[in-house]
Amino acid sequence: MNFRFQNLLGAPYRGGNVVVSENTNLISPIGNRVSTTDLLNFQNLTLPFEASTNITHIAVSTDGNFLFVVDEKSHAYFINLRRHIVLHRITFNDRVTSLKFSPDGSLIAVGVGKLVQIWRSPGFRKIFLPFERVRTFTHCGGTVTSLEWSPDSDYLLVGSKDLTVRLFFLRAQSGVRNKPFLFAGHRDAIVGAFFCLEKKNHGICRIYTLSRDGAICTWCLNNTNDLSDTPSSPGTPDQEENNGQNVLPVMENGSRKRKNFITNENASDLPLHHGNWELLKKNLFLQAHGKLTACDYHRDLDMVVVGFSTGVFGLYQLPDFVCISQLSISREKITTALFNGTGNWLIFGCAKLGQLLVWEWRSDSYILKHQGHYYDVNCLAYSPDSQMLATGADDNKIKVWTVSSGSCFVTFSEHTNSITALHFVPSKHCLLSASLDGTVRAWDLFRYRNFKIFTSPASRQFVSLTSDQSGDMVCAGTLDSFEIFIWNMKNAHLLDILSGHEGPVHGLMFSPTNNLLASSSWDKTVRLWDLCGKGAVESFPHTHDVLTVAYRPDGKQLASSTLDGQIYFWDPLDGVLMYSIEGRRDITSGRLMTDRRSAANSTSGKCFTTLCYSADGSYILAGGSSKYICMYDVENQVLLRRFQITRNLAIDGVVDFLNSKNMTDAGPIDLIDDENSDIEDGIDKQTRERSGSDLPGAVLNRGRAIARTKCLRIAPTGRCWAAATTEGVLIYSIDESFVFDPTHLDMDVTPEAVEDALDTDQTQKALLISLRLNEDSLIKKCILTxxxxxxxxxxxxxxxxxxxxxxxxxxxxxxxxxxxxxxxxxxxxxxxxxxxxxxxxxxxxxxxxxxxxxxxxxxxxxxxxxxxxxxxxxxxxxxxxxxxxxx
Incomplete structure (x- = not known):
């Protein structure tokens, strides 16, 4: 029962900014979770914590120790990135639009609506109120869109939707005006603003500002001492008197003389927002049909990367504005673009397609192409050695993942309709797939190609799939003709068609010990077929539609699930019912937005659509149209544990009680499509409409995904199991390295005793003590000694x-x-x-x-x-x- 969340596979990138830690660690939001990818070793890991809704903004400290995460409800989480635990939580009063750690890691700038709040980073401090708000800037006339710190953490560039960029000085000084300097001149909302360092004296000499209409302005700090009658930037406020110092004299015509405050002598005395910033030049990216949606600047290379709504990105050398590269990676909007630490890699994200790309611009090659399943995952299968996991979804694609690293190494896209079933052929490096396009395909995982196609005489939709232990026979059940087709694996010839079911055959499985084929159907029966004998058929009747069937690994027990929430256990040899489990109360789902009844009184979803035995057959996992996965003890028919697949409030069916404040005359406020909204991140609502159930009499919920589990599989080793859920493929693994059995412990059984025994060459005693402690590292050390x-x-x-x-x-x-x-x-x-x-x-x-x-x-x-x-x-x-x- 000691299963813990390990990883999340197949979930697409749905929006939000992406950050890079320690030059090679890519951190990205995946729904309400955070995924980290090691770009050198191609190791993918999902942090075990969950936000309340989908994550919109993330920020990482310079040293890579802390991660600050904010979701759609403005709930923020301060995370220890090394230990993968949440240290602190805080909730902001308004929608968070931008987030940035200071270079020294001591401060966090947060754009909250039209405000810019500066918070002190709590770090590892253990105090009652960890977050301390240092300052709040209220000068912005529109929603804050970008934040950028100066290298010394003293200045902050803030871009907003009022078409301006403001330069704030964080350290207030006596006798010096603290109003921000205003950079005006853009004609659209600001997307990014960046500091440029002068390489000779390591001082700030230029500022770049980019707007949504594809314009980039270069602002230069004028260090000359001559007087000027014109302001340095349109919209710059007049200087005020500060204790009689730095007063601008009035000319005869009524205008004020403006002198330069920043010289080589006093550059360190006065803040930059008192300098004479002038617009040096304004360039356009010339993307007539696209808007600039993402940008990033690398100070060491003096280069900027920009992404547009047309899927085009460009790399430019500044300040000469020379285009180094310009390519199109898709036809959808690029939602995030940034450099890594050294600037040799470019990272792009496309929320509409669920893509994350890492591109090396010097060699014009891809380092990483990550794309989860665009729609919900329908089925999955473990390889016989438990090293690989195959997933199939409604996007007509099959992906094969390495379980240990969490990376996808091959994608098959030859199917033309939804994938409904997957099966690894035992003792062969072969994967079988069934689809609604009327074909069953065999894939060679050595050469990564489709080498066999199994078809029926008439077009059929296949929804279940299996093969015998030798891999010579392939069987598939249909949705429309209620038949079972059997092919020869070697020549793909159709051997037989089994008829008798009067409903869709959704469950199909061979016995692990003999050639008995078990099939379940919506006609309220489970049938056993003897394919190598006389073709005898034995039927197990049920009172309701049978949704799935599963064999115990030793072949001495058969489990079936029905529409009324019951799990029946049969003896396939004697044909008798052994016992049953009633799971209606255990699998109870939350209340949907469109439900007229409460979750307790609703009848929808109270059944198990997928079953899977453990490796030793002692317990069984069951899941369905619910947020829970149930683990039952088969022998005692008791519930051992319930796993909640998600706590994301953006998914329907997670909460048991709805808030009446969210109900309007037009329906639930979360289901109302606001056409005037300017929020463009994330997947279109139409892509989330494929969330209805395929059960008889089920009610579809348009607009929001429903929390449910479509498939469960346990690895042959029994060390981990996977669940195909709405959020993606959840991997749970058993971890016994921190668990010990205290029944055989005494005062002498300690880690120190193990070390003492090893020092005196008593290896037998040391090994026995380490086994009693059940400490993984000590056991391995004693074995090797x-x-x-x-x-x-x-x-x-x-x-x-x-x-x-x-x-x-x-x-x-x-x-x-x-x-x-x-x-x-x-x-x-x-x-x-x-x-x-x-x-x-x-x-x-x-x-x-x-x-x-x-x-x-x-x-x-x-x-x-x-x-x-x-x-x-x-x-x-x-x-x-x-x-x-x-x-």
Whole structure:
């Protein structure tokens, strides 16, 4: 039961800004979660915390220790990025439009409506009120759109929708005016404003401002001492008297003389917003049919990258405004664009398509192309070795992911309609997929190609899929003709058509031990088909429509789920009902926006649409049109645990009670489409309308996605399981490294005792103490310190109850340590001395044994590939040695 959230796969980027930490760590919002991607090792990880709604803005500190996250409801979270935990929370009074850490990490600038608030970063301080508001600037006449700090954290450039940029000075000085300097001259809302450093004296000499109409203005700080009768910038307020100092004299015509305050002598004495800033030049990007939507500036390279609403991005060298590169990555709006720390990579995000791209502009090549499933994921399947996970969705695409890294390494898009079922062929590197386009396809995961297509005589829609243990027969159930088609895997010939069901065949699975095929249908029956015998059929009747069926791994039990929320367990050999579980109350979903009844009185969604046994068959996972996934003890028929798939309030069915304040005469306020809204980020509402259920009599909810689980699968090793949900594919894994069994502990069983035993060469004692502590690092250390000739003696003294923990440690060591022969010797001696116990308790040890077997199999394949590719080189080396010996 010790399953914890590990990762989120297949969820698209839905909007918000993206940041880069430590030059290679890409941090992006994914719905109400935050995803981090290591661009060097291609490791993808989703932080375990959840915001209340979709995240709109994120900011990371310069040292990469802290992350500040704000969602649509203006709830902010201060996160320790190293430990992945939320340290503090705060709620702002208005909608947050921009967010930025100061370069020294001590301050956070937040654009809240028309205000700019400066907060002191709480850091690691443990105080009652961690957030302290330092200052608030109220000079903006429109909503704040951009924030930029100076390198010394003393100045702040603020762009807003009032077509101006203001330069604020944070450190108030006596006798100096503190009004901001105003940069005016743009004709559209400001998108970005940036400081430029002079390389010679490391001072600020220019400021760049960019507006939505595709204009970039260069402002220069004039350091001459001559007088000027004209203001440096249109709209700049007149200077005021400050204690009799710096008073502008009045000319005869009534105008004031304006002198330059910033010279080489007093540049460090007066703030920059008292300087004589002048508009040096104004350039246009000449994108007639597009608006500038995203931009970023790199100070060291003096380059700016811009993205437009047409999907075009450009890279320009400043201040000469030379176009280095201009490409189109899509036809949709670019919602975010930025440089990494060194400036060699460009990161782009497109919320409409759910894309994140990392492009190296010097070599014109992509470093990363990340795109989740555009629509909800319908099905998933684990590979036999639990190393890969395949997902299929309504966007007609199949993606194959590496479970350990969370990265997608191949995408298949040959299907022309929604993917409904996936299945890995046992003992073969082959993936099967079924679709509503009327085809079943076989994919080669070595060459990444479609090598077989299975079709029916007439066009059919396939919704279920399986194959036998040998992989010679492929079976698929249909939605429209209620038939089961069977093909030969080798030549793709149709072998047989099984008829008898009177409803769509949504469940299909072969027995793990024999050739019995189990099928479930909406005709209230589960049927067993003997494909290799006389074709005998046994039917298990139910009182309601059967939604899915699942075999226990040992083939001695069959589970089926019905529309009334019941889970039935059958004995497939004797054909009798063993017991049942009533899960209507456990799977109760929240209240939808369009529901006329409360969540307790609603009948929709109170059933399980997907079932999956654990690796040892002791418990079963069940999910459906609800925010919960239920885990049941099969033998005792009790609920062990409920997993909540999401807490995102932007998804329907999460809350149990609706707020009456959100109800208007036109309906719920969240479902009203405001055509005058200028918020353009995120996916169109029409893309989220594909959220209705495919169950009989289900009510569709237009406008918002519904929290539900479409598919559940447990890895063959039993160490993790995946759920295809509305938010994406959730990966839960078991973590026993921080768990110990205190029943065999005493005062002498401590980590210090393990170290003392190792120092005195008592490796057997040290290993036993570490197993009693169940500390993963200590167990592995003790295993590696045992001498090879002592392994048989130590292995014979291990109590049988610790064998499962040892096998798990062996599997981890095979992936991380170079001592292959030593670990294999350990495994051999354990099996030799405890073979009878392993055979008698194979059901409880099957998960750890599969983990060890898969680790050995992967290493065997790697070694065989290396040896086969180097056999001729080895022969050549051997021949050279023989010739030298003869000479």
């Amino acid at each position: 045992v001498k090879p000739f002592d392994v048989p003696i130590v292995a014979s003294s291990i109590p049988p109850k610790y064998l499962q923990r040892l096998f798990e440690s062996f599997a981890d060591l095979l992936d991380s340590c170079p001592h292959l022969e030593f670990i294999l010797q350990w495994s051999q001696e354990i099996c030799k001395h405890h073979g009878s116990f392993i055979q008698q308790n194979s059901r409880s040890l099957i998960a750890s044994l599969r983990s060890l077997q898969n680790a050995i199999t992967v290493l065997h394949q790697d070694l065989s590939d290396v040896c086969s590719s180097n056999q001729y080189y080895l022969k050549y080396v051997c021949n050279e040695d023989e010739e030298k010996a003869d000479q």
